[in-house]
Amino acid sequence: MTMYLLCLFFLTSLIGFLIYKVFYKKRQLYNDRFGMILAMSCSGILSLNISMLSQFIISDYLFFIMIGTVVLGGSVGIVFGALVKYQSLLAGFLHGIVGSLTGNMLGIVVKDPSICSLPAQYFSMIDQNILIFSAFGTLLVMITISIVYYSLRV
Amino acid sequence: MIASYLGYLFYGNLLILSLTFMYVFRIRKLIGFQLGMNISTLAGGFTAIITGVILIYQFPLKFVIVTIVTTLIGMIVGGVFGSLFDYQTLLTGYGNGLMMGIMSPMIGAAAKNSYVFLTFLEGIFIVSLFLLVLSAKRT
Numbered sequence: 001m002t003m004y005l006l007c008l009f010f011l012t013s014l015i016g017f018l019i020y021k022v023f024y025k026k027r028q029l030y031n032d033r034f035g036m037i038l039a040m041s042c043s044g045i046l047s048l049n050i051s052m053l054s055q056f057i058i059s060d061y062l063f064f065i066m067i068g069t070v071v072l073g074g075s076v077g078i079v080f081g082a083l084v085k086y087q088s089l090l091a092g093f094l095h096g097i098v099g100s101l102t103g104n105m106l107g108i109v110v111k112d113p114s115i116c117s118l119p120a121q122y123f124s125m126i127d128q129n130i131l132i133f134s135a136f137g138t139l140l141v142m143i144t145i146s147i148v149y150y151s152l153r154v
Numbered sequence: 155m156i157a158s159y160l161g162y163l164f165y166g167n168l169l170i171l172s173l174t175f176m177y178v179f180r181i182r183k184l185i186g187f188q189l190g191m192n193i194s195t196l197a198g199g200f201t202a203i204i205t206g207v208i209l210i211y212q213f214p215l216k217f218v219i220v221t222i223v224t225t226l227i228g229m230i231v232g233g234v235f236g237s238l239f240d241y242q243t244l245l246t247g248y249g250n251g252l253m254m255g256i257m258s259p260m261i262g263a264a265a266k267n268s269y270v271f272l273t274f275l276e277g278i279f280i281v282s283l284f285l286l287v288l289s290a291k292r293t
Contacts, residue, residue, distance in 0.1 A: 033187075037242050041249040048256070095249075102257055109260055116263040118217055132218050140225070140252065147248070151241055 001127065002057060008138050009053045016046045019145050020080065026152065027083050035084030038148060039092030043080045044099035045144045047073030049137040051100040055107025056130050066104050073100030106133070160212045167204055167279065171197070174283050175235065178290055182238045189293055190239035194247030196282055198232025199254040204279045206258025211267060221259050228255030 019042065030038075051069035058065055077096025081089035109115055110129050113122040122129070178185075178193065185193070206224040213220055232247030265271045 034242060037245050041245055044249055044253060048253070099253065102253060105260060106256060113217075116260055117266055118263055119215060121215060122217065129218055133221075136222060144249070144252075147245065151245060 001130070004131075005053055005057050005134060008134050009050070009057065012046065012049050012053065012138060012141055015141060015145055016042070016076070019149065022149070023080075023083060030084070030152075032085045032088060034151075035081075036088040036091045039077060039081040039083075039088045040095045041144060041148055043073070043077035043092045043096040045141055047076050047096045047100040048103040048106075049141050050076075051103035052107045052137055053134060055104060055111065056134060059111070062108065069100045069104060070097060073097055103137075157212065160208055163276070164205070164208050167201070167208075167276075170280070170283060171201060171231070174287060177287060178235070178238060181290060185239065185290060185293055187240050187243060189289065190236070190243045191246050193286055193290065194232055194236035194239075194243050195250045196286060197235040198228055198247045198251030200279050200282050201231045202228030202251050202255035203258045203261070204275055206255060207262035207265070207272060207275055210259045210262035211272065214263070214267075217259060217263065221256065224259055225252055225255040228252060228258075 023038065047069070051065075051073065054065055054069055055062075073096040074093055075096075077092035077094070078089055081092030109118075110133055111126065113126075174197075202224060205227050206220070209220045209224060210217070228251030229248050230251075232249075232251030233244050236244035236247030
């Protein structure tokens with residue numbers, strides 16, 4: 001199962017890198033309002049999926065992963081926000097940090113259901129829940145990135 | 155006993171939301187994109203929160219399906235309210251509804267079937283829709 005999670009992690013990173021390359025090539029075309037919305041959506045969903053998958057992959061050192069993924073989400077937001085003008089950098093930074101905190105919370109709750117006082121039935125279904133949530137997160141990344149990419153033509 | 159009335163609360167919320175949508179749909183030409191962005195963010199986020207809490211109170215044994223359904227509902231409501239104005243407000247409402255919808259079943263599960271908390275969230279939902287209509291009227 002670690003192999004599957006690692007494949008999804010690299011797929012998410014590849015999607016983020018490709019969409020950054022596309023937007024870097026066309027950065028002269030759009031105005032600052034579209035740049036702000038681009039930074040918000042892309043950095044939020046990418047940092048959410050990356051932090052959730054890294055909580056699933058490494059099961060120990062919970063707080064160090066949290067600190068590392070929050071720093072990573074903030075830097076992803078800064079990189080996407082710095083494309084157009086520096087006023088969209090703040091929106092990207094905020095949404096990257098909020099997305100990575102949400103992803104950490106979801107990963108910890110799925111791994112240890114007694115935090116949210118979920119019923120004891122869940123302790124026998126942790127592996128199945130990890131599979132479903134990682135596939136759902138990657139599907140959300142694909143849908144969001146395709147919507148954002150489609151908005152270049154509208 | 156109160157748990158059997160949660161479904162009616164959900165239908166009532168959808169009814170209020172659709173009435174608000176029809177009101178905003180009639181005057182959508184008067185609203186600029188700055189207010190439109192805030193309207194789509196607020197409607198998608200609060201609908202996702204109240205829907206997630208109601209659904210996790212009603213079905214406490216199905217955490218996975220409730221999370222997926224709540225995320226889809228938040229995305230759809232934010233997108234529909236945003237599509238009144240522009241393509242970029244659609245994107246804003248979509249992203250915010252997604253983030254709130256992933257978060258809300260965990261809040262509901264951590265609140266341990268407390269009905270005071272549900273009443274509080276319902277009050278926040280109604281007050282936010284009232285403020286939405288007020289700000290759309292006085293723009």
